[in-house]
Amino acid sequence: MTTHDNKPAIRAFLAQYFGEHRLADDADIFATGLVNSLFVMQLVLFVEGEFGMAVEDDDLEMENFSSVDAIDALITRKRSAAVSR
Amino acid sequence: MTKSTPTVGVVGAGVMGTGLAQALATTGHEVILVDRSEDVLASAERSIEQGLRLARLLGAKGPREDRGTVLKRISCTTDYEGFERADFVIENVTEDWETKRSVYERIDPLCPPHCVFAANTSVIPVTRIAGATSRPDRVVGMHFMNPVPLKHTVEVIRGHHTSDETLRAAARLLAGMGKEQVVVQDSPGFVSNRVLMLTVNEAMYLVHEGVATAAEVDRIFKTCFGHPMGPLETADLIGLDTILQSVEGLYQAFSDSKYRPCPLLRRMVDAGLLGRKSGEGFFSYAITRP
Numbered sequence: 391m392t393t394h395d396n397k398p399a400i401r402a403f404l405a406q407y408f409g410e411h412r413l414a415d416d417a418d419i420f421a422t423g424l425v426n427s428l429f430v431m432q433l434v435l436f437v438e439g440e441f442g443m444a445v446e447d448d449d450l451e452m453e454n455f456s457s458v459d460a461i462d463a464l465i466t467r468k469r470s471a472a473v474s475r
Numbered sequence: 476m477t478k479s480t481p482t483v484g485v486v487g488a489g490v491m492g493t494g495l496a497q498a499l500a501t502t503g504h505e506v507i508l509v510d511r512s513e514d515v516l517a518s519a520e521r522s523i524e525q526g527l528r529l530a531r532l533l534g535a536k537g538p539r540e541d542r543g544t545v546l547k548r549i550s551c552t553t554d555y556e557g558f559e560r561a562d563f564v565i566e567n568v569t570e571d572w573e574t575k576r577s578v579y580e581r582i583d584p585l586c587p588p589h590c591v592f593a594a595n596t597s598v599i600p601v602t603r604i605a606g607a608t609s610r611p612d613r614v615v616g617m618h619f620m621n622p623v624p625l626k627h628t629v630e631v632i633r634g635h636h637t638s639d640e641t642l643r644a645a646a647r648l649l650a651g652m653g654k655e656q657v658v659v660q661d662s663p664g665f666v667s668n669r670v671l672m673l674t675v676n677e678a679m680y681l682v683h684e685g686v687a688t689a690a691e692v693d694r695i696f697k698t699c700f701g702h703p704m705g706p707l708e709t710a711d712l713i714g715l716d717t718i719l720q721s722v723e724g725l726y727q728a729f730s731d732s733k734y735r736p737c738p739l740l741r742r743m744v745d746a747g748l749l750g751r752k753s754g755e756g757f758f759s760y761a762i763t764r765p
Contacts, residue, residue, distance in 0.1 A: 426625070427529065427533055428751060434532075447539075450528060450531050451532070452531065
């Protein structure tokens with residue numbers, strides 16, 4: 391498993407929802423007031439589909455999805471866990 | 476009502492019925508979810524499970540109750556099995572009078588005498604619905620907003636015959652779901668839809684006439700008025716077919732031309748562009764790959 395940059399794909403996904411608001415990588419997505427259940431579901435499905443991983447119930451906490459950086463960290467953490475298993 | 480948490484029959488397993496079943500089961504109610512179609516019920520179960528999974532990301536607080544435990548409170552049926560135990564029925568079938576009437580004619584003899592019927596409608600008069608039952612004093616309107624688990628207030632409608640006791644029972648049920656109510660009188664579209672549907676329809680006329688794009692209309696509402704969603708985004712969320720039905724319902728109810736549906740709305744519904752549920756409405760919801 392080579393390391394590669396997850397952030398462009400995450401940014402591109404978020405841009406569909408946040409359009410003109412260019413979010414900084416460390417900006418809190420949940421603080422924008424634009425988050426709803428449909429968006430959250432799409433976000434989780436995107437992470438699972440784009441990066442080929444199952445998001446566990448225990449991963450579904452706000453701090454894991456609150457920013458580009460947080461999502462990137464979650465993916466990286468899950469990848470390394472999968473490799474070391 | 477003797478039980479501390481009422482058993483609730485939920486009729487119709489579309490978006491609203493699904494959200495309701497989830498919200499009720501999460502707050503400890505036994506739910507009997509009924510729909511004509513096995514497929515619809517199966518997909519409702521999947522979305523409830525998904526909804527429970529994502530609850531934390533949407534600000535659900537407190538300890539996480541085991542998903543299996545919550546799901547066990549919901550039983551699904553295509554033939555109203557268990558409705559003889561219902562203390563409350565919340566009906567969420569399509570906003571079409573004949574469809575609704577057939578549901579009430581079916582459940583009226585099945586449910587116990589104390590059972591309250593709550594019509595989750597946004598446009599059909601509660602008094603007319605009550606007239607299709609043998610218990611008009613125990614029929615009330617409950618206009619839930621989508622997504623049900625996240626919305627804290629419900630528009631409750633007092634029909635002509637709705638009793639005080641029924642309103643109290645409705646308030647208790649909603650309080651048990653962690654929700655508040657605003658009680659209004661029975662008038663077509665109540666408060667919410669009479670204003671919202673006309674606003675949305677007028678926003679569509681602006682797009683239809685080329686005065687502004689959908690994105691421009693919505694931006695004005697979001698950035699000038701601080702609305703979290705613009706009218707056309709809201710329309711996509713509700714579903715354009717539902718909007719069309721609601722606007723037509725108001726048109727018929729008031730016989731007033733100000734409620735005439737925008738031709739663009741009709742065309743989009745005919746074209747199958749129904750909003751979020753079909754992936755495209757005034758905006759596109761397809762996930763495009765970078």
